[in-house]
Amino acid sequence: MNLTRRKTLALGGAAALAALLPKGAAAATSEEWIAEFTGGADMADSGLELTAPEIAENGNTVPIEVSAPGASEILVLATGNPTPGVAKFTFGALAASQYASTRIRLAGTQDVVAIAKLADGTFAKASKTVKVTIGGCGG
């Protein structure tokens, strides 16, 4: 096929535009995660404690804790990560408390958000800003 300059530019332009558009279904955003978990209900400021360091020793392994007395589930999101989902804790009948601790990866400084579904069906939200630094020589 005889490619004129005009045709080549048009083809190149289309390809560039296609590269910019999202391919198919994109990963869920934090808002979508929250909407699915709460069904759009309001979230109270209290009833859930989220413990996370102010400055992460290293973004690859950041210790966090969640605690929401009486909750049935707690959802944790890393709002600044490429995919925000971190974990969903569902507490069984033999859970002695609605507490859990784990270690997570944070791609950069961001808000870690936790949402608890409390015993009465209402929701509570807690958020912590965690700074993730780039180290010196060793980091």
Added chain:
Amino acid sequence: MADGVKPRVKVPSKAAAGEAITIKTLISHPMESGQRKDSSGNVIPRSIINRFTCEFNGESVIDITMEPAISTNPYFEFEATVPEAGEFKFTWYDDDGSVYEDSKKIEIG
């Protein structure tokens, strides 16, 4: 099956009936997030443990859905009530279909 996946679980050997105990679980697993690229620039596909459960004598203590943001060598700490003597069962579910298990007995005393 991911290579060399090994659990390591801390459960006290005995507890008073109805006591709350703290359980710690670690398991070695790369938790490949699906964000990394290899040296040729190809995305290394996601391959993680996506779920962890703990049961005691068949009843659920905790059930955790895990996403790629959980660090390599996943760690969980949580509390369980021990109503009677029995056995804790821990199960980890891998994206690739493998299932890793560990169990710990506990006595009342």
Added chain:
Amino acid sequence: MLFRTMTVAAAMLALTAPMSAAGGADDDVLVINEDIEITTKAAASPLLDGHLDEVISGWHFRDDDTQAMEMDDFDNPGMIFVDQAIEVWNTAEGSEGKSCADCHGTPEEMAGVRAVYPKWNEDAGEVRTMQMQINSCRTERMGAEAWKYDAADAINMEALLASVSRGMPVNVATDGPAAETWEKGKEMYYTRYGLLELSCANCHEQNYGNYIRADHLSQGQINAFPAYRLKNAKLNGVHDRFKGCIRDTRAETFSPGSPEFVALELYVASRGNGLDVEGPSVRN
């Protein structure tokens, strides 16, 4: 070009203030499993010629959360790999059909070994690191293949042997036949390498406690190696760390297992004489 000049200038700026007193190391106490007391601060050995008054474990330069991860063997991810090494310890391998256990008994019977390595080996006529000695056992006594230096198998085994010596003071010999190797290591420690022209001493002796960008500089002690680093979520060996440090000065670095790093390991270990064996540790 401009970037390089700026980086050198920035590095010089970060390291101008010379330090005399211990900077930034906290006062926390390390007891592992509520059972093993670890000496993490000690008077500097005379081998240091007064360059340091006090030697301090890297544990003190990490934040509270990281410190806590080392205090319980079920919080410490490095211990998963110690478990793996215990299995290997008990598994027969090689043409002789022997396991480590067949000659050495339980890993606990190896307590005290890590504390005196690297060590002069009379028969071999060289200073040996633990991995070199393990490989010599494997090839000469088990008829098995040597492990690649600082590869997973070797590091895991080093972590196991460190774990059974926790709480015992590091005490490497630097005199007699080991003296020449020790002197070589000492010379390396004080040599400036790379485009950044940094020696180990520039950061770890003159600036421990200060920050280099966001990194809290330690004294660069190795009593607590192998170290489970949060950064790469795995156990890291001494030579791998040396290699990275020298590479980061923008120099052609040396290889794990090389005579240069064996010498440097002996010297750096001796700087920590008096601190307790702590590995596998948790670091950033």
